[in-house]
Amino acid sequence: MPEGPEVQVVIRTLQEKLQDALITDVEVFYPKLEEDGHLTDLIGQRIRKFSRLGKYMIFETDDYDWIAHMRMEGKFYVFFSAPEDRRHIHAIFHLDDGRYLCYHDTRKFGRMSVYPKTEDLHSLPMLKNVGYDYTDPHVTGDYLYQEIHHSRRCLKMALLDQRIIAGIGNIYANEICFACGLDPRSRCTRLSKKDCALIVDVTRRILNEADALGGTTVHSFASGFGVTGRFQQHLQVHMQDGKPCPRCGHTIEKIMVQNRGTYLCRNCQKRK
Structure with missing residues (x-):
């Protein structure tokens, strides 16, 4: 998608x-x-x-x-x-x-x-059920903290919730968690305001970079106008299972988080 x-x-x-x-x-x-x-x-x-x-x-x-x-x-x-x-x-x-x-x-x-x-x-x-876009200035670390810190959901499912921040899907949720050094299974209740500020900053950086590179052309998605996304060449963990982590060399794994394919480095990503 x-x-x-x-x-x-x-x-x-x-x-x-x-x-x-x-x-x-x-x-x-x-x-x-x-x-x-x-x-x-x-x-x-x-x-x-x-x-x-x-x-x-x-x-x-x-x-x-x-x-x-x-x-x-x-x-x-x-x-x-x-x-x-x-x-x-x-x-x-x-x-x-x-x-x-x-x-x-x-x-x-x-x-x-x-x-x-x-x-x-x-x-x-x-x-009506779509929240602020990831580019919207309303999306700040404080905003994200207020939206999720009472939730017992895991971080990844909060990132995929379009009512909180709109525009993030499975690929970018995996990349955001890796870039933040957070295990996607971390409980929202355990995330600090500092964590939330980092998540928002990283989200904008990664998605804006992907936009500049024409998006990520994987699986079923391709532009109908022959525009091939180049961000897949910059993916750090998504679909990289079995390969060495670009940060520490530990093997990247694929797990399932609420039926969503999830890629992570257990050595680099801290579970809270």
């Missing part, structure tokens, strides 16, 4: 290709794609602004906020002629210059919503 940096890569690429594009027609082939509202409301709208909240893409048109979540394998493609092979294409947005914006999703998990434009995105049903 694409995480914050990968979604940012896609939204930035779409902005380069579609800024102020006019949608002249919409075809929806998989009705469950529409979670709230109707995509046909976008007919006659120009796409004015492109942004992201966590793993959600936000397209602001003249009158609507169009929200999209690609989930596991969703991709956007821009074609100069109508695609003949429409397998796994669940929506086509016709543009005024003759191009076609197509949403492709082999597993059909992606969802989209259309709402009347609002200044408060968190008030929208699709985003």
Whole structure:
């Protein structure tokens, strides 16, 4: 599943290709794609602004906020002629210059919503359970400490909770824990304010670096525009099981933490 940096890569690429594009027609082939509202409301709208909240893409048109979540394998493609092979294409947005914006999703998990434009995105049903983005200045060490220090959950599951910090997924949670020297199984109740400040700083550093390198292209995620992420070349522990730790040389292990594949160095990462 694409995480914050990968979604940012896609939204930035779409902005380069579609800024102020006019949608002249919409075809929806998989009705469950529409979670709230109707995509046909976008007919006659120009796409004015492109942004992201966590793993959600936000397209602001003249009158609507169009929200999209690609989930596991969703991709956007821009074609100069109508695609003949429409397998796994669940929506086509016709543009005024003759191009076609197509949403492709082999597993059909992606969802989209259309709402009347609002200044408060968190008030929208699709985003009501999404917290502050990892780039948001509200996310500080004190904020994270207040959110998690009463919880008996482990650190990794707190990092994956999109209600606390939005945009972190499994790959980056593994990398964040390693960079902080913390075992992902550490209890939130045992983390100090200093730990939380470090976690926030490291989170921003790692995810911003991943964004600058085009994200991480592993498993099922790849940009629909041929943009190959280079951050996978910088992964320290994720999918590195059996290899020596880049910090101490101890063997990196793979364990399961609440059914999530988790990579760590037991020698470097302290369990609290």
